[in-house]
Amino acid sequence: MAYVNLNFVPGEILTAAKMNLLAANDASFHDGTGIGDGSIQPQHIGWKDFIQSKQDNATLPVTPAIIQYGRARVRVPTDTVEATTLVTFPKEFENGMIPTIICTYNGYGSASDPWSDTPNPSWAGATFGAVGVTNSGFTARCRRFDGAMLRGVYYFSWVAIGAA
CATH class of the missing domain: 2.60.40.2080 (Immunoglobulin-like)
Known part of the structure; x- marks a missing residue:
């Protein structure tokens, strides 16, 4: 699953849907599908x-x-x-x-x-x-x-x- 941008409000109680999206986002970084082409730029690498x-x-x-x-x-x-x-x-x-x-x-x-x-x-x-x-x-x-x-x-x- 590709990374989904999430917005949060301070003090917000997270719904089950948002919690599932957070878990999916985390998984997408582990399998590489959440890192879009061109999102890692050489100027940001030490x-x-x-x-x-x-x-x-x-x-x-x-x-x-x-x-x-x-x-x-x-x-x-x-x-x-x-x-x-x-x-x-x-x-x-x-x-x-x-x-x-x-x-x-x-x-x-x-x-x-x-x-x-x-x-x-x-x-x-x-x-x-x-x-x-x-x-x-x-x-x-x-x-x-x-x-x-x-x-x-x-x-x-x-x-x-x-x-x-």
Whole structure:
């Protein structure tokens, strides 16, 4: 049940109907149906309580932060030990601030394959790392764990968190 706005008068004796609505309102907040779209605004959230950061084991001042993410791939048409591709963030982070990036391998396919949302997950012997990180992007570097040659297309996901 969606939240129902109730008005009360000081000293009012609550009817059974209003008491039932109060209970329903409470239940609607527990199941999420009582929170309307757009009713929770970012300016009312204490971000300093959510996002803390460190650099070289020193706590950094609390600043507004953004989280960006994406999926990409690197094509490797011929044998090579490592492969790279450039990733540009949808929005630049604060100038001079380097975001934290996590990359993870998602699967592979043939180098000539078109984009796939379901790459072959049967082998996970490769890893991705983020190097050359700036406030506008990074280079994703792929290598196999066993040191063997790469060939095909390798998919990865990334998440970047940094100062807005």
